[in-house]
Amino acid sequence: MKIKTAADYKRIKNSVVTIGTFDGVHIGHQKIINRLVHIAKTNELQALVLTFFPHPRMVVQNDSSIKLINTIDEKAAQLQDLGVDHLVVKEFTKSFSRLTALEYVRDILVNKLKVKHIIVGYDHHFGRNRTATINDLIEYGKFYGFEVTQIDAQEVGDVAVSSTKIRTALHEGDMNVANKFLGYHFMLTGTVKSGKGLGSDLNFPTANIHIEEPYKLVPKEGVYLVQSQIEGNQIFGMMNIGKNPTVSHENKTHIEVHFFDFDANLYGKTLKIELLDRLRSEIKFPNIEALKAQLEKDKTDAKQRINLLSKI
Numbered sequence: 001m002k003i004k005t006a007a008d009y010k011r012i013k014n015s016v017v018t019i020g021t022f023d024g025v026h027i028g029h030q031k032i033i034n035r036l037v038h039i040a041k042t043n044e045l046q047a048l049v050l051t052f053f054p055h056p057r058m059v060v061q062n063d064s065s066i067k068l069i070n071t072i073d074e075k076a077a078q079l080q081d082l083g084v085d086h087l088v089v090k091e092f093t094k095s096f097s098r099l100t101a102l103e104y105v106r107d108i109l110v111n112k113l114k115v116k117h118i119i120v121g122y123d124h125h126f127g128r129n130r131t132a133t134i135n136d137l138i139e140y141g142k143f144y145g146f147e148v149t150q151i152d153a154q155e156v157g158d159v160a161v162s163s164t165k166i167r168t169a170l171h172e173g174d175m176n177v178a179n180k181f182l183g184y185h186f187m188l189t190g191t192v193k194s195g196k197g198l199g200s201d202l203n204f205p206t207a208n209i210h211i212e213e214p215y216k217l218v219p220k221e222g223v224y225l226v227q228s229q230i231e232g233n234q235i236f237g238m239m240n241i242g243k244n245p246t247v248s249h250e251n252k253t254h255i256e257v258h259f260f261d262f263d264a265n266l267y268g269k270t271l272k273i274e275l276l277d278r279l280r281s282e283i284k285f286p287n288i289e290a291l292k293a294q295l296e297k298d299k300t301d302a303k304q305r306i307n308l309l310s311k312i
Contacts, residue, residue: 012086016040016049016117017109019124020049023163024069025078027183032151036119037083039149045116046085050108051075052092054215059092067217069166069182074189088113101127105140119149128195173220173278180305185227185274188218188255192266206240206256207266209273218253223279225302226257227273235259239273242282246291260303277305 018036022029033049040047050146053072057063070078076087090096090108099107109115118137126132134150141148161181169177170186178186190209211218223244228235237259244254257273279298285291 004188012048012088012112012114013046014114014116015046015086016043016119017048017050017113018119019050019126020080020121020234021163022049023054023055024076024166024182025075025082025131026069026161026163026166026181028161030082030183032119032121033079033082033296035082035149035151039119040085043117044187047083047283048086048088049079049084050088050090050113053089054092056092056097058169060097061095066215067167068215069163069170069186069217071216072211074187078184080310085167101132101136102140102253105137105144110144110146115146117147117149119151119168121151167217170217173222173281175219175224175275175278179276185276186219187275188216188273189270189272190255192268192271194267203292206258207271209239209255209257209271211255218255219275220278221259221282223282224275224300225274225277225279225305226275228257228273229266230262230266230271231260235262235304237262238279238298239275240282245282245284246288258299260299276309279305 009311010151016036016039020029020032025033036049039045048284055066055068057066072089079087109118118141119138120134123135124134124137126137130178134148138148140146154208167179169175169181186212188209191209191226192207193210194208218241224241226237226239228237237257239255239257241255242253243251257271279301283294285294
């Protein structure tokens with residue numbers, strides 16, 4: 001699935017559309033996406049998700065502190081797996097936020113996305129100052145010839161989950177809650193860069209992961225049990241997110257992964273690291289030997305948890 005921008009609108013045919021930021025594409029979002037895909041297949045339409053970037057809060061409230069669960073590429077992959085045909089990313093600007101409800105429906109949804117059916121939540125608001133409601137959307141649908149399906153409060157409430165709750169869980173390092181609400185393992189995607197070789201000196205060689213997107217949420221510092229698909233193989237490991245206080249005085253967060261029973265050159269490769277569980281907080285040890293001893297304990301703990309996961 002190609003991520004579409006304004007230049008790609010002409011390639012879109014009759015579509016069923018749902019609209020939102022869909023940060024995390026969590027289990028609540030998945031209910032809406034499943035409905036979207038079902039309606040698309042039943043009516044021979046294209047399933048299209050319209051999302052916005054930057055996050056509207058970054059623009060309207062000038063809030064640059066918000067971090068997102070997914071990068072655009074991660075979101076696209078999740079939506080494609082759910083059967084979505086098109087992801088259209090509309091740049092969210094102040095001028096776009098000032099479009100009237102009519103301009104938004106006519107110029108974006110009807111003329112560019114060729115909408116024939118829209119699926120939105122019961123509390124959907126749109127247009128300048130978000131003053132238009134789903135009732136307005138239904139009236140526009142009568143004029144422009146598209147149907148509107150409303151996801152009612154009870155159906156949304158059946159899944160007590162939100163992107164905000166997931167972000168909070170990740171900031172707290174609670175992978176059990178985050179992964180439960182996501183319906184899949186939270187991931188970090190980045191390129192392996194060369195580091196200082198400190199891991200090798202400790203007999204725990206690591207891949208140093210560099211994440212390009214500054215808006216990507218990185219969970220609470222600590223040591224995590226992780227897995228990754230490398231050359232078609234599922235490889236487990238443990239990842240440290242933190243400042244390496246025992247061996248470094250830099251006030252910079254690093255993401256380093258030590259893969260178990262794996263020895264290959266990963267420099268320059270892009271890896272998707274799935275976080276399964278959090279093992280412990282980052283600690284400053286009195287000396288290198290104490291750090292090495294703890295890493296051995298972490299490895300034993302991680303492998304025990306892997307064995308438990310394999311039995312579930």
